[in-house]
Amino acid sequence: MAIARIVVNIADAPSYDVRVGTDIVESIGGYLREVNSSDTALIVTDGHVGPLYLDSVKASLAEAGYRTLDITVPAGEDSKSLAVAGEIWSAMANLKLSRDVLVVALGGGVVGDLAGFIAATYMRGVAFAQVPTSLLAMVDSSVGGKTGINLDQGKNLVGSFKQPVCVCADTSVLSTLSEREWACGCAEIAKSAVIDSDEFFFWLTDAAPLLAARDENTAAEAIARSVVFKANVVAEDETESKGVRECLNYGHTLGHAIEALAGFGTFSHGEAVAEGMRFAARLGVACSSTPTDVVAAQDELLDELGLPSLAFSAEPEAVLDAMKGDKKVRGGQVRFVLPRDIGRWEVAEIDDAILLEHLGAWARSKEV
Numbered sequence: 402m403a404i405a406r407i408v409v410n411i412a413d414a415p416s417y418d419v420r421v422g423t424d425i426v427e428s429i430g431g432y433l434r435e436v437n438s439s440d441t442a443l444i445v446t447d448g449h450v451g452p453l454y455l456d457s458v459k460a461s462l463a464e465a466g467y468r469t470l471d472i473t474v475p476a477g478e479d480s481k482s483l484a485v486a487g488e489i490w491s492a493m494a495n496l497k498l499s500r501d502v503l504v505v506a507l508g509g510g511v512v513g514d515l516a517g518f519i520a521a522t523y524m525r526g527v528a529f530a531q532v533p534t535s536l537l538a539m540v541d542s543s544v545g546g547k548t549g550i551n552l553d554q555g556k557n558l559v560g561s562f563k564q565p566v567c568v569c570a571d572t573s574v575l576s577t578l579s580e581r582e583w584a585c586g587c588a589e590i591a592k593s594a595v596i597d598s599d600e601f602f603f604w605l606t607d608a609a610p611l612l613a614a615r616d617e618n619t620a621a622e623a624i625a626r627s628v629v630f631k632a633n634v635v636a637e638d639e640t641e642s643k644g645v646r647e648c649l650n651y652g653h654t655l656g657h658a659i660e661a662l663a664g665f666g667t668f669s670h671g672e673a674v675a676e677g678m679r680f681a682a683r684l685g686v687a688c689s690s691t692p693t694d695v696v697a698a699q700d701e702l703l704d705e706l707g708l709p710s711l712a713f714s715a716e717p718e719a720v721l722d723a724m725k726g727d728k729k730v731r732g733g734q735v736r737f738v739l740p741r742d743i744g745r746w747e748v749a750e751i752d753d754a755i756l757l758e759h760l761g762a763w764a765r766s767k768e769v
Contacts, residue, residue: 405625409544409632411564411639418567419544419628421621425571426457426532430465433530436566439503442467443493445516446507449476450534453577458507458532467503470496474515478665481515481550483559489519500524503566509535510542510670514557517548521563531568536578536586536620537671539570540593540627545635545649555726556657556665562640570628572621584707585671587612588652590623591702592678596648597630598744606698609705648746650729651738652678658723662715675708684759685739689749695740714767717760721753 404422411417420432433442442462446455451473459469472489474480493502504527506516513531520529531543549560575583590612594601604626605612611619631649638645656677659668668676682699685691703709724735734750741747 405621407625407628407632409564409568410636411546412636414564414639415566417565419570419632420568421539421570421572421624421628423571423573423617425569426454426574427461429458429532429569430461430463430467432569433462433467433503433505433567434465437503437528437530439501439528440466440468441498441501442469442503442505443498444469444471444505444507445474445489445512445519446471447474447476447480447509447512450508450512454507454534454574458505462505470498474512476511478511478551481511481557483550483552486515486519486522486550489515490523493519493523498523500527502527504529505532506530506543506565507532507534508538509533510538513538513542514547514549514560517546517563517565518550518560521548521561526563528566529563531565533568533570534574536575536583536624537589538586539572539575539624540586541589541631541649543568543570544628544631545646546639555661555728558728564639570624572617572624575615575620580707581669581672583615584613585669587706588671588675588678588703588708590627591699591706591708592649592651592674593627593630594702595678595699595740595743596651596738596746597626601626601630602698602702602743606702606705609702613706644748647729647736647748648738651740651746652676652681654724654727654729654735654737655680655720657727658720659711659713659715661723661726662719663713668711668713672708672711675703676711676713678703679710680759680763681737682740683763684737684751685741687759688751688755689739689747690741691739692742695743698743699740712767714764717757717764720760721757724756 656673
């Protein structure tokens with residue numbers, strides 16, 4: 402399969418490539434050497450990914466002239482913490498790593514967010530590269546420069562914007578993903594399609610059976626389309642200061658609340674986001690101009706991608722309280738991205754009383 406090259410252009414900052422294709426891991430050193438001149442590369446990975454790909458990445462980096470070091474963190478959301486970040490900072494200082502080190506994130510979204518935050522903050526910023534190994538990370542978190550760690554009070558409440566020097570998405574590694582993790586990534590692809598355009602959405606609707614079945618060519622095209630969509634959004638609004646990048650939060654307002662209330666890890670991020678998309682579309686029918694056929698088409702797409710409605714609910718007041726902790730809240734008002742139609746969206750502040758009414762209807766629908 403040919404390597405797709407997508408350029409992310411950032412105003413007043415260097416552009417960078419996102420490369421999508423097969424067998425990229427074995428050539429990662431050469432790709433990174435094209436854009437980085439560091440002597441030392443520090444690979445941050447986790448206990449699941451490291452045994453599969455760390456040796457190959459280290460060998461390629463060494464062949465490209467890098468001195469390689471590596472740190473492995475426990476797999477899972479708990480590693481996105483101040484405690485783990487502190488351990489990595491200390492290890493880097495003990496190794497006497499200077500500002501010319503390259504941090505390489507080898508893993509899924511957790512590793513990418515953590516390693517990116519480390520790179521953004523160690524010695525006030527060092528270079529880093531993303532080597533995503535999950536479908537979710539390839540289509541979403543590895544692109545755009547958001548990094549962060551969690552607090553007990555919520556996800557990603559501490560972080561920084563730090564663009565990578567390169568993103569290398571090797572679709573060969575996706576064969577190791579579980580069905581659940583595959584569907585998790587498909588949720589973010591569906592989110593991108595709903596927000597982006599009729600063309601993307603209808604392509605995905607037609608391609609959904611092949612994507613769910615992990616057809617290699619379909620997956621590569623879905624990844625590339627999602628990256629192009631996100632790259633365009635980020636180019637227009639890198640730091641979410643113009644209101645454009647907020648569209649990427651579609652489905653996440655309820656989704657993040659579900660993750661927190663159910664206990665992180667109970668549902669995958671994608672499962673929770675898909676549920677949030679279903680809720681947001683229905684809220685859009687009631688509070689905006691969302692056509693009912695958008696709700697039906699989105700439901701059908703999510704079902705086809707292996708993302709059925711969740712058998713979960715919580716007291717509306719508890720869900721609202723969790724939503725109030727979202728970093729998108731302004732002046733105490735919960736803000737929702739609502740689809741006015743496929744490819745058209747708006748951000749709406751929803752009054753607490755109206756939101757509680759709809760959350761109550763959502764909870765009651767789970768009792769049927």
